[in-house]
Each structure stands twice: as structure tokens, then as C-alpha cells.
Amino acid sequence: xxxxxxxxxxxxxxxxxxxxxxxxxxxxxxxxxxxxxxxxxxxxxxxxxxxxxxxxxxxxxxxxxxxxxxxxxxxxxxxxxxxxxxxxxxxxxxxxxxxxxxxxxxxxxxxxxxxxxxxxxxxxxxxxxxxxxxxxxxxxxxxxxxxxxxxxxxxxxxxxxxxxxxxxxxxxxxxxxxxxxxxxxxxxxxxxxxxxxxxxxxxxxxxxxxxxxxxxxxxxxxxxxxxxxxxxxxxxxxxxxxxxxxxxxxxxxxxxxxxxxxxxxxxxxxxxxxxxxxxxxxxxxxxxxxxxxxxxxxxxxxxxxxxxxxxxxxxxxxxxxxxxxxxxxxxxxxxxxxxxxxxxxxxxxxxxxxxxxxxxxxxxxxxxxxxxxxxxxxxxxxxxxxxxxxxxxxxxxxxxxxxxxxxxxxxxxxxxxxxxxxxxxxxxxxxxxxxxxxxx
Ligand code: S3P
Numbered sequence: 001x002x003x004x005x006x007x008x009x010x011x012x013x014x015x016x017x018x019x020x021x022x023x024x025x026x027x028x029x030x031x032x033x034x035x036x037x038x039x040x041x042x043x044x045x046x047x048x049x050x051x052x053x054x055x056x057x058x059x060x061x062x063x064x065x066x067x068x069x070x071x072x073x074x075x076x077x078x079x080x081x082x083x084x085x086x087x088x089x090x091x092x093x094x095x096x097x098x099x100x101x102x103x104x105x106x107x108x109x110x111x112x113x114x115x116x117x118x119x120x121x122x123x124x125x126x127x128x129x130x131x132x133x134x135x136x137x138x139x140x141x142x143x144x145x146x147x148x149x150x151x152x153x154x155x156x157x158x159x160x161x162x163x164x165x166x167x168x169x170x171x172x173x174x175x176x177x178x179x180x181x182x183x184x185x186x187x188x189x190x191x192x193x194x195x196x197x198x199x200x201x202x203x204x205x206x207x208x209x210x211x212x213x214x215x216x217x218x219x220x221x222x223x224x225x226x227x228x229x230x231x232x233x234x235x236x237x238x239x240x241x242x243x244x245x246x247x248x249x250x251x252x253x254x255x256x257x258x259x260x261x262x263x264x265x266x267x268x269x270x271x272x273x274x275x276x277x278x279x280x281x282x283x284x285x286x287x288x289x290x291x292x293x294x295x296x297x298x299x300x301x302x303x304x305x306x307x308x309x310x311x312x313x314x315x316x317x318x319x320x321x322x323x324x325x326x327x328x329x330x331x332x333x334x335x336x337x338x339x340x341x342x343x344x345x346x347x348x349x350x351x352x353x354x355x356x357x358x359x360x361x362x363x364x365x366x367x368x369x370x371x372x373x374x375x376x377x378x379x380x381x382x383x384x385x386x387x388x389x390x391x392x393x394x395x396x397x398x399x400x401x402x403x404x405x406x407x408x409x410x411x412x413x414x415x416x417x418x419x420x421x422x423x424x425x426x427x428x429x430x431x432x433x434x435x436x437x438x439x440x
Contacts, residue, residue, distance in 0.1 A: 006439055008395070008411040008425065010402035013434040016255030016303065021431055023242040025050040025075060026264050027420050028174070028202050029294070031058050031101050033234040035109060035182070036210050037079035038067040038087070042231030046077040048292075049236055053419040054099035061106065064090040081231050084185065089115035093153065096121045098349060098392075098419045100128050101175055105203075107133045107154055108179030111142035112186025115158040124349050124390055124416075126152050133179045136167050140183055140191070164189035164225060171344060172317040174199035174268075177221065181207065181214075187225045195219045197317040200268040206234070209293055218268075235292025237264035241321040241393075242421045243299065244272055246431060248325045249400040250301035251281045252332040258431060260299040262291065271318030272326060273299075279306040279333055306333035308378050313341030320344060324397035327356045330376040331365045332404055339373035349416070350391035359386035359398050363405055383407025392416045396424055403433055410438075 030050040035058065037044035049055065051074060059069055059077065066088040068080040096102035096119055103119050107130070110117045120126075131150030138144060143157035164187040169176045177193045181203050184191025198218035207214045207223065211230040215222045243260045250258035265273075265285065273283060282304040285297040306329055319326065323345055330337035345352040357369045362384045366377040383405050388395035395414040402409040417424050425435045 005413065006415040006437055008399060008414050009408065009436045009438050010399055010411060011408040011434050012403050012405055013432055015432040017246070017250045017253055017258045017431045017433070018256065019431060020259040020261055021246055021427055022261045023238045023246070023263070023427070024052070024421060024423070025236040026239040027052060027055060027241070028101060028200060029206070029236045030055040031099070031105065032178070032202050032206050033236060034059050034062055034069070034077065034079060035105060036206055036229055037081055037231065037234065038062040039084050040081035040210055040229035040231040041083045042081055044079045044081060044231040045233045046079065047075065047233070047235050049075045049077050050239065050420070051075055052422055053097055054102060057095060057097035057099060058102045061094045061096070061102070064092070064094060081229070084228065087113055090117065093118040093120045096125060098122050098124055098416055100125060103130070103152060103154065104133050104175040104179045105182055107144065107156065108137060108182035110156045111137050111144060111160060111183050112162055113158050117156045117158070119152060119154040119156070121152050128152070129347055130154055132169065132171060132173065132176050136169065136176070136180055137183055140165055140187055142183060162187035164191040166192040166194070168194045170196065172197040172199050174203070178203040181221065181223060184223050185212070185225060190222060190224045192222045193220070197314070198268060199317050200266065205293060237291050237294045237296045238262050239420070240264050240269045244322045244325045245396045245400055245424070247272070247276070247283065247299060247301050248329045249403060249431070249433065251276060251303060251306060251329060252400070253403050254303050256301070256303040258301050260301065262296050263299050265295050265297050268318055271315035272322040275309070275311055275315060275319060275326060276306070276329065278309050279329065280304055281306060308333045308335035308337040308376070310338045316342050321393060324352055324356050324393045325400065327360060327367070327374065327376060328397050328401045331360050331367070331378060331381060331401065333378040335378055337376045337378070340370065341372055343372040348391070350389040350394060352391065352394065355389050355391060355394050356397070359388070359394065360401070362386045363401065363409065381405040383409050385410045385412065387412040388414055390416045392420050396421060399428060399433065399435055
């Protein structure tokens with residue numbers, strides 16, 4: 001994973017984006033579906049599973065922990081659950097690849113097992129902070145250690161007696177919340193999480209659906225140990241974060257009218273929709289319906305001139321993965337866009353404030369970094385060479401940006417797009433964008 005060096009060569013196609021597209025399954029939900037199905041009693045079928053490197057890494061980890069998982073077809077998995085106490089030690093380190101979600105959720109889940117585990121990741125994941133899960137899990141009685149500075153690999157000692165407790169994490173993080181809830185399944189007593197801002201609630205919703213009693217409301221969740229998970233079928237909706245690149249592309253490319261089919265529109269994920277609307281975007285939701293317990297809709301996007309805004313800090317958690325795409329929308333808008341309250345962007349797959357600022361500056365955009373955001377002046381873009389630093393969302397956002405550049409752009413180091421959106425380039429080409437792969 002991540003060993004190949006692949007670049008994209010992109011040029012503005014000069015064509016509007018038209019037609020209908022279906023982006024792949026939700027990454028967050030796919031991870032959780034495998035985890036809960038593995039711990040459930042009985043056989044669960046997952047459809048719409050994201051065939052990305054991150055979620056495949058999670059499935060492979062559960063296979064290494066003794067769970068039988070079949071792949072009867074593209075984006076389907078049949079998971080033969082082993083029950084809460086049925087996992088067994090793997091003989092080797094468990095490789096989470098590029099996935100912070102995989103590593104942090106597994107830290108909580110494995111802290112409750114009777115056996116030892118080691119979690120490792122790729123170069124990017126090995127630089128990401130784990131103290132945010134190590135500290136509260138340790139307070140629950142877990143025995144975990146990391147490299148200096150709270151960095152992976154994580155070594156987890158089995159056999160710890162976990163105690164439920166109330167947590168109030170300093171950062172709004174669904175990964176931290178979920179790690180604590182997974183440990184809470186194995187803890188004596190009640191585990192509670194009070195968040196500084198509500199984050200995506202998939203773990204809570206899916207635990208409930210698998211039959212575990214959970215009380216939750218935005219920003220609050222509470223559960224007790226000592227119950228069981230019952231197998232069920234999970235239908236994974238399309239990932240809003242993957243659809244977001246095409247949403248922004250159709251907003252900014254003149255003449256575009258694009259329909260994004262069956263996109264998950266959980267409120268905790270769709271802050272970008274509200275921000276784009278404030279900027280003047282024309283996006284319509286059609287056929288709002290439920291799919292596997294999650295709200296989905298077809299999003300019909302039409303080009304419209306955007307204007308810069310001050311992004312409300314209250315929306316940051318609801319669009320945490322969409323800032324690279326928003327930066328591109330801001331660069332194409334008229335006037336100034338100000339982002340603040342988003343320091344978490346600095347500890348994603350790359351430092352997304354610096355990586356995006358450097359990439360947009362290379363195309364002539366005036367953008368100034370601040371400690372927790374950026375100030376972006378809308379205007380034109382030139383051709384040039386930009387580096388995604390192996391960050392999938394930077395690569396895809398810059399691919400959108402190239403469609404409005406005045407010359408060709410080389411986007412370096414895009415192989416990790418396969419972690420969340422395999423086939424992005426083919427879908428982009430189908431919609432009317434021009435992207436070509438080049439290997440050094
Ligand atoms: C995720 C939570 C978010 C998000 C990540 C997926 C999840 O991370 O950025 O892509 O599935 O719980 P944080 O919880 O660290 O903000």
C-alpha cells in the first residue's frame with residue numbers, strides 16, 4: 001500500500017459535467033459494518049461495501065483475528081460473526097494501512113480482548129496522533145503503549161479489566177468516540193461520551209441496529225457492557241465525502257448539470273451542502289428516502305457562480321473531510337473565503353491546511369494559512385505541478401481544480417486515492433473531466 005508512485009496529468013477539458021454518477025460506498029459505515037458483523041452472533045451480509053484499501057485492510061484484520069469473511073461479488077461481504085468473545089490472537093501485527101479510523105476504532109475494540117495485539121500502519125498513519133485514544137482507554141483500565149509522542153505502532157495487552165466511565169474529549173472526533181464505545185462493550189458499568197461538537201453517529205446507530213442498547217442524542221452517547229450483538233444485513237449508502245468532489249466540480253464548471261445518485265445525507269456529514277448553498281450553489285435533493293436505516297437522496301447539481309463566505313465554525317465537524325474540496329470551491333468563487341476552527345485538518349492523512357495551501361499557491365491562488373484554517377481569495381488558476389503528499393482527498397480535490405486551470409497540471413502521488421475512491425479517474429472521465437495516469 002502506498003509503495004507505487006502514480007501521478008495524474010490533468011487538463012481542463014472545457015466541457016461541462018453532465019449525466020448521472022454513483023460514487024462508491026461509505027467508508028465510515030463500511031469499517032463499522034465489518035467490525036460489528038464480526039462481533040455479532042450469526043451471519044451478516046454487507047452490500048454497498050467500499051472496495052477501498054482502507055476498508056479492505058479492516059476486513060483482512062478480522063480475517064487474521066479468526067473471522068470467516070466471504071466476498072461473493074463486488075461490494076458484497078458475508079461475515080460469519082464469532083460473538084463478542086470469539087476473536088482469537090493473530091500471529092502477526094495487524095496492518096491498518098492508511099486508515100486512522102481502522103486503527104483508532106480497533107484500539108478500543110482490541111483493548112477488551114483476552115489476547116495481545118499490535119496495530120501498525122503506513123508512513124502517513126505512523127505520523128498520526130494516537131494519544132487521543134490511548135489516554136481515555138488507559139483511564140478505563142486498558143493497557144496500551146505507543147512509540148514516543150503517542151505515535152503508532154500501538155501495542156495492546158489483552159486481559160485488562162475495563163471499567164466504564166464518562167469522557168469529555170477535547171476534540172470533536174467520531175473516531176475517539178467510537179474507540180471508547182467499542183471498549184465500553186467490554187467494560188463493566190456505563191461508558192459515556194460528551195462531545196464538544198456532535199460528530200457522525202454511525203457507531204451509535206449501528207450498535208442499536210445490531211441490538212445493543214444505546215442512548216444517544218447529538219453530542220451525547222451512553223451504553224453499558226454485558227449485552228450481545230445479533231447479526232443483521234447492512235446496506236451501505238454512497239459516501240457523501242466521495243460524492244463531494246463531483247458536487248464541487250459541477251458547481252464550478254460552467255454549463256454543468258450532474259446527478260449524484262443515492263448519496264448518504266446524514267446531517268453529521270453534509271455541512272458542505274449548507275456551506276455551498278451559502279456560497280450561492282444550486283443543489284437540489286430529489287427522492288429523499290431511507291437506505292439501510294440511513295437517509296439518502298439523489299443530489300442534482302447545476303453550475304452557479306459562487307461567492308466567498310466566512311465558513312461558520314459550528315459546521316466544521318459536519319464537513320471535516322470536505323475542506324480540501326471546499327478550498328477548491330473557494331478558489332473558484334468571487335471574493336474571500338475564511339475558514340477557522342479547523343485545526344484538526346492538520347492531523348489528517350496529511351496536514352490538509354498546508355498541503356492545500358501549497359498546492360493552490362502552485363496554481364497561482366492567493367491563500368494564506370492560519371493556525372486553524374485559511375483565508376482564500378477567489379480568482380483564476382494557472383497550470384503547474386502540485387503534490388498531494390499521498391493524501392487521497394487532496395489528490396481528488398486538485399483534480400477538480402485542474403478543470404478550471406488555464407493550463408495542464410501534474411498532480412503528484414495519487415495512488416492513495418484507492419484507499420477511499422477506487423476508480424475515481426474513470427468516473428471523472430465519464431463525467432467529462434480530463435485525467436490521465438502517469439507513472440515515473
Ligand atoms: C471518521 C471520522 C473523522 C473523519 C474520518 C472518518 C470515522 O475523523 O475525518 O475520515 O469514520 O469515524 P475524526 O473522528 O478524527 O475527526
